[in-house]
Amino acid sequence: MEKNIQEAENYCQQNGLNLTPVRRKVLEILLEKNTAIGAYEILDLLRESGFKNQPPVAYRALDFLVQNGFAHKIEQLNSFIGCMHPGKDHSPAFMICRNCDSVSEEEALTRNFSVSQIASKAGFTVEKAVIEARGLCQSCSDLA
């Protein structure tokens, strides 16, 4: 965990990014759990640590972390989870347990994979899968 933070520091230094105290703190918060955390819960934890606690504080830090590959948003939960693939344009698959709320990130290599494969490798039983791709449809591609 402390090692992860250190890696994040290094990555930022090497890439002209600024892991400011509040951003670092949010990253620590996210890495401390294996469950997803909502922005307002993060805000509470920030306040406890003496940071300001207006919503933009959390959302700005989260934007930074998500942008730079230190965190992901879990759309189904409106929550966030730590990651450690900085800068990587990866397409992860998340396994969200309905019983213990744990969220595990599995790598979906090169966007070519099957959910069931990934899940079974992780020992996860899928009850419902959300797959949403963003991009360009046929006709919009043709126009370009």
Place this chain on the structure above:
Amino acid sequence: MEKNIQEAENYCQQNGLNLTPVRRKVLEILLEKNTAIGAYEILDLLRESGFKNQPPVAYRALDFLVQNGFAHKIEQLNSFIGCMHPGKDHSPAFMICRNCDSVSEEEALTRNFSVSQIASKAGFTVEKAVIEARGLCQSCSDLA
């Protein structure tokens, strides 16, 4: 479209479900577009048609439709889209165009597939993919 509604009526009748006026109207609204629609936009359209327009009106109807396979929620957009696989426990994959906002539903047979396969079959260029599975993790399965 009118045919879809008719099928929905039939399915409901055969399964003891009640496609009430407001539920039917919401389904019509969803089926009229090939883009996802937010609950509050639906609410506006309901009001224009003389229905009540407090949030629970839309959310209740949407819950019914989603529960019974007449609609899906698009998590990335906090919006809803019509479907016509009533009762089917299917695992669809959605292709969301960032340019024209169209959303197309592709069938992901038996939860065993690859996003890139589905996308290319549909002529869709994937820029980002969200894959979130809900279910039971290894340890929670073991306890059961």
Place this chain on the structure above:
DNA sequence: TTCCTCCATGATATAACATAACATTCGCGC
């Protein structure tokens, strides 16, 4: 009929999630 239960809807309020907009601060190169 009367009463009961279930389902759907009505109605009010509030919770939870997220962003807009503008002001301030601070470090850095000129």
Place this chain on the structure above:
DNA sequence: GCGCGAATGTTATGTTATATCATGGAGGAA
């Protein structure tokens, strides 16, 4: 010192979703 850009401070508001209790109406049992 000055101008600039990045980050943060601050206030306000927008957007999405749910909790809760009240009302109504169809259908069955006694």
